[in-house]
Every structure is written in C-alpha cells, then in structure tokens.
Amino acid sequence: MADSPAIILRDVVKRYRDKDGSQITAVDGLTLDVPAGVCLGLLGPNGAGKSTTMRMLTAQSRADEGEITVLGHPVPAESKEARALMGVVPQTDNLDEELTVRQNLEVFAHLYRVPRSGRRRAVERALEIAQLTGRARTRVVNLSGGMRRRLLVARGLVHSPRLVLLDEPTVGLDPQVRADLWGLIAALRDEGTTVLMSTHYIEEAERLADTCAVMSSGRIVAQGTPGDLIAHHAGDSVEEHHGPPDRLAEIETLVRRAGLPTRRTGPTVSVLRAERIPPSLADALGNGDRVVRRAASLEDVFVVLTGENVG
Amino acid sequence: MADTRLRRFEWAPVRGVWRHELALFRRYWTSSSFASTVEPTFYLLAFGFGFGSLLGHVAGYRYVDFVGTGVVATAALFTSVFPGMFNTYIRRVYQHSYEAVLAAPVDVHELVAGEASWIAVKSGLFSCVPLLVAMAFGLHPAVGMLAVPIVTILTASGFALFGIWASTVVPSINSFDYVITGVLTPLFLVAGTFFPISGLPGWARTAAHVNPLYHCVELVRHAVFGLHPLADLGHLGALALFAAVMAFLAIRGMRRRLID
Numbered sequence: 212m213a214d215s216p217a218i219i220l221r222d223v224v225k226r227y228r229d230k231d232g233s234q235i236t237a238v239d240g241l242t243l244d245v246p247a248g249v250c251l252g253l254l255g256p257n258g259a260g261k262s263t264t265m266r267m268l269t270a271q272s273r274a275d276e277g278e279i280t281v282l283g284h285p286v287p288a289e290s291k292e293a294r295a296l297m298g299v300v301p302q303t304d305n306l307d308e309e310l311t312v313r314q315n316l317e318v319f320a321h322l323y324r325v326p327r328s329g330r331r332r333a334v335e336r337a338l339e340i341a342q343l344t345g346r347a348r349t350r351v352v353n354l355s356g357g358m359r360r361r362l363l364v365a366r367g368l369v370h371s372p373r374l375v376l377l378d379e380p381t382v383g384l385d386p387q388v389r390a391d392l393w394g395l396i397a398a399l400r401d402e403g404t405t406v407l408m409s410t411h412y413i414e415e416a417e418r419l420a421d422t423c424a425v426m427s428s429g430r431i432v433a434q435g436t437p438g439d440l441i442a443h444h445a446g447d448s449v450e451e452h453h454g455p456p457d458r459l460a461e462i463e464t465l466v467r468r469a470g471l472p473t474r475r476t477g478p479t480v481s482v483l484r485a486e487r488i489p490p491s492l493a494d495a496l497g498n499g500d501r502v503v504r505r506a507a508s509l510e511d512v513f514v515v516l517t518g519e520n521v522g
Numbered sequence: 523m524a525d526t527r528l529r530r531f532e533w534a535p536v537r538g539v540w541r542h543e544l545a546l547f548r549r550y551w552t553s554s555s556f557a558s559t560v561e562p563t564f565y566l567l568a569f570g571f572g573f574g575s576l577l578g579h580v581a582g583y584r585y586v587d588f589v590g591t592g593v594v595a596t597a598a599l600f601t602s603v604f605p606g607m608f609n610t611y612i613r614r615v616y617q618h619s620y621e622a623v624l625a626a627p628v629d630v631h632e633l634v635a636g637e638a639s640w641i642a643v644k645s646g647l648f649s650c651v652p653l654l655v656a657m658a659f660g661l662h663p664a665v666g667m668l669a670v671p672i673v674t675i676l677t678a679s680g681f682a683l684f685g686i687w688a689s690t691v692v693p694s695i696n697s698f699d700y701v702i703t704g705v706l707t708p709l710f711l712v713a714g715t716f717f718p719i720s721g722l723p724g725w726a727r728t729a730a731h732v733n734p735l736y737h738c739v740e741l742v743r744h745a746v747f748g749l750h751p752l753a754d755l756g757h758l759g760a761l762a763l764f765a766a767v768m769a770f771l772a773i774r775g776m777r778r779r780l781i782d
Binding site for chain 1: 526527528534535537538541542545546549617618619621622623624625626627628629780781782
C-alpha cells in the first residue's frame with residue numbers, strides 16, 4: 212500500500228450534454244498516477260478538464276468510462292471511504308458566512324468523523340495551520356479574502372487527510388495572499404501529505420509541484436518534473452525576437468523550417484531550444500537590441516503544449 | 523479517520539448537518555421562533571375569534587377549538603415546506619454548500635436525511651405552539667395532546683422533503699411562486715383547517731383525502747378531542763406514505779442535481 216500511487220486514473224472519459232443537446236467530452240481518456248507523498252501540479256488552460264477531474268475524484272462527477280482508484284479505494288464504489296481520507300479545497304468559496312471560523316471547522320470535523328475526544332484539538336490545529344487562531348470567533352462574512360481562502364484550506368485539513376485536492380487554490384488572489392497560501396501548501400508537501408493541485412498559474416506549479424502533468428482537451432499531454440518538462444519541450448534557452456508583425460512572421464517561417472518550436476506572445480516571437488539555432492539561421496534572424504535570450508521556463512512548455520497563452 | 527469500511531447510511535453526517543443547523547439556530551432563534559410561532563397564533567386569533575363570534579360551533583366543536591387544532595397543521599406545513607424549498611435551493615445553487623459537504627464522506631441521502639430531519643423536528647415542535655395558545659383561550663387539555671408533536675413531526679418530514687424535491691425541480695428561485703400558488707395554497711385551503719371539508723363539493727372532498735394536510739388535521743383533532751383508532755391508523759399511514767414517497771423523490775432529485 213505504501214508504494215502504490217495515491218491516485219490512479221486509467222483511460223477516464225467524462226462526457227457532458229450541452230444545453231443545445233450537443234455532447235462535450237470534458238475528459239478524454241485521462242491516464243495519470245499521483246505517487247504517494249508527492250505534490251503533483253495539474254496544469255492546463257481553462258476548459259482543459261482539470262475541475263472535472265477533481266470532481267470525479269470525489270465522485271461528484273461520475274466517469275463514463277475508465278477506472279479511478281483513490282487511496283486504494285475504487286471510485287465511485289468506495290468513494291465514501293476515499294473521501295474520509297482526503298481533504299478538498301474547492302475553487303469556489305463555499306464557507307458558511309453566517310457562522311464563525313471555529314463553527315465552520317467544527318461542522319466539518321463532525322462530517323469527517325473526527326472522534327469527539329480529538330475534535331477540539333483538530334479544530335485548534337486547523338486554526339493554527341491557517342493562522343486564524345486569533346480570528347476563531349469572527350464570523351466568516353467579516354474575514355478578508357485571503358483569510359477566507361486560508362480557512363477553506365484549513366477546513367480541508369481538519370481531519371489530517373493523507374491526500375489533499377486543491378482546485379485552483381489561489382485563483383483571483385492578490386500576490387501577498389497567494390504567497391501566504393503557497394507557504395501553507397509547501398508546508399503540507401514537506402510533511403509528506405500527497406497533494407494534487409490543479410492550476411493555470413505556471414509560477415505556482417514551478418514553486419510547489421514536485422512533478423507536473425500538463426492537461427489539454429481532457430488529456431495529459433506531458434508529465435514530469437518541471438526541470439524535465441522544460442528540458443524536453445523547450446530546451447535550455449529561449450530567444451525572444453521583438454519586431455513588426457511582418458518581421459515576426461518571417462522569423463517564425465525561418466525557425467520552423469529549421470525544425471525548432473516557436474511561440475507568439477503579443478509583439479514577440481520566442482524561439483525555443485535557442486541553443487540549437489544553427490549559425491546560418493542565427494545570421495538570418497539577426498541580433499541586437501530587439502533580441503533577448505533567457506532561460507526556458509515552464510510557461511514556454513505550457514504554451515507549446517496547450518497552444519494557450521497564460522492568462 | 524481510520525481506513526475502515528463505512529456503512530451506506532451513517533448517523534455521523536446527519537449529526538454534522540444538525541451541528542451546522544444548531545449553530546445557525548443559535549444565532550437566529552429569536553427571529554425564526556417569532557415568525558414560526560406568532561404567525562399561526564395570529565391566524566388562530568383572527569379566525570378563531572373573528573369567525574368564531576359569527577359561527578359559534580362547527581362540526582360539533584367550538585369554532586375557536588376547531589381552528590386551534592387546524593392551525594397546528596397549517597403551521598406544520600408552512601414552517602417545513604418553506605425551509606425545504608428555499609434553504610436547500612439557496613445552499614445548492616448560490617452558496618454551493620452541498621459541494622463541500624459531499625466532498626466529505628457524506629452521501630446525498632445522508633445529506634437529505636440531515637436537512638429534512640432538522641426541519642421536521644423544528645417545525646413539528648413550533649407548530650404545537652398554537653395548541654398552547656388555544657388552551658389559554660379555553661381549549662381543554664387532554665392526554666392525547668402529547669401525541670400531537672409526533673403527528674406534526676411526521677407531517678413536517680413529508681413537507682420538508684416535498685420542499686427539497688421541489689427545489690430540485692424548479693428552474694429558478696422565482697418558479698417557487700408556481701409551487702406556492704398552484705400546490706400549497708390548495709393544500710392549505712382544502713384540508714379542513716378553517717372549515718370542515720363536508721361542506722365542499724364531492725370532487726373537492728375526494729381531493730382532500732389525498733391531501734396529507736387533511737390527514738394531519740384529522741389526527742391532531744382526534745388527539746385533542748378523542749382518538750378514532752382505526753381511522754387514525756389510516757391517517758398515520760397516509761402521512762408515513764407521503765413522507766416515504768417524498769423522501770424517494772427528494773433524494774433522487776438532489777442526486778440528479780448534485781452528481782453529474
């Protein structure tokens with residue numbers, strides 16, 4: 212059990228029927244293992260199928276095909292057992308605003324079946340993790356956005372789960388609050404809790420994830436450590452060329468002819484694997500003030516694989 | 523949480539839902555108690571003493587006693603069906619509370635059981651208040667009155683579950699107007715609460731017999747004025763059947779709305 216992955220998804224398909232009756236395949240043959248004790252970043256643009264995948268892991272969405280196993284329990288058959296062992300931090304803030312911070316945690320301590328003898332301690336511990344001990348008696352409606360988000364995380368941790376699902380944990384938050392939450396997630400990861408975190412923030416994945424899976428159109432299109440993904444899909448360095456549209460189109464044609472990937476970002480064409488640019492092409496591309504060379508990033512990988520710019 | 527097999531129905535989620543409701547009740551008990559107890563009391567006073575001064579006796583009872591027992595049933599209806607409809611709709615659609623609950627080891631039928639049982643107990647107890655008021659105005663106490671909370675809790679269970687089911691059927695919160703006007707108002711009027719159904723046309727009398735509220739009214743009156751064992755077993759069975767059918771529909775409706 213210790214060596215088996217915390218999450219196993221095999222050829223999972225989920226289809227929805229749209230309001231106009233047409234069928235949408237949100238998850239299309241998804242196969243993914245999340246090893247125990249690892250923080251896996253599920254990267255993908257909006258609509259890639261990340262949230263549907265998260266919902267399938269808690270059996271709130273049922274797969275049409277494929278197999279899902281969470282902490283050794285087949286889902287949905289034994290999803291209740293799996294849910295007892297995992298915590299979920301949703302993208303939507305669904306705290307009860309009328310209740311206090313402590314009451315929100317107490318309700319979920321009950322729902323997660325924390326034994327009566329350890330309930331108070333569990334709530335105190337969750338308050339400490341979220342740095343909300345001093346706000347325990349404050350009604351949620353009076354908390355700041357950052358505090359509410361920390362409380363959402365604390366609620367998912369009140370029963371000390373072995374696995375935590377974080378669905379876009381910092382979406383819409385300001386940089387300071389995001390940094391606070393990153394610290395919280397990093398601490399979880401360092402404690403050995405398995406974390407599956409969906410995000411479309413590249414920096415978030417780079418900072419927190421031991422390994423990343425890039426999702427596009429309902430499938431995993433690449434998986435590995437951020438370093439491996441960058442090395443494999445974007446090379447060591449990237450050359451950014453600035454210029455008028457005609458010149459950028461010309462650069463793209465030249466570079467693609469040489470078999471190198473490019474990405475367009477506004478008034479810039481980035482040439483990936485720039486270390487492989489042959490001398491003849493380098494002369495044709497030119498250099499100077501309008502060319503910047505930098506290290507390849509996970510963002511380059513994301514754009515190349517999903518065809519989407521980072522929002 | 524140990525890695526053990528959980529039963530299909532467990533009380534822990536119900537206790538969790540109750541914990542949530544108790545926390546809210548502790549905050550709002552004054553306003554919710556005021557509305558739930560004073561409104562039926564107003565009905566009792568207005569109809570009981572207003573019409574009572576004109577009618578004197580109805581169906582062999584003093585009119586104020588007739589209405590005093592009837593208002594118990596209408597209180598059970600309104601204090602259960604409205605929370606069933608509006609609370610569950612708002613929590614599901616606007617607050618997304620149930621998504622969080624179902625991410626915990628809670629299944630839809632346990633969630634529905636928790637919500638409905640809380641509403642039923644609260645409503646069932648509140649709706650006994652008009653009986654106390656009627657006693658203050660001359661209704662004779664009877665041992666059978668002790669059975670009234672059982673009747674009102676059972677009635678409120680059915681209507682709370684009806685409300686939960688209705689919340690899964692309506693396309694928007696405004697559509698509850700159809701339910702209130704098209705379903706609840708006729709139920710309220712054709713139940714023998716303010717006037718006996720014997721004066722109604724034949725078809726309306728027949729319709730009243732499939733109205734759960736009518737069975738509640740009959741049971742409350744019989745508990746207060748004297749039991750009719752065989753008929754009362756039938757009334758009890760009708761209320762239990764209503765609650766069972768509504769439980770099936772409410773769970774199925776919530777499952778369809780919450781699990782895709």
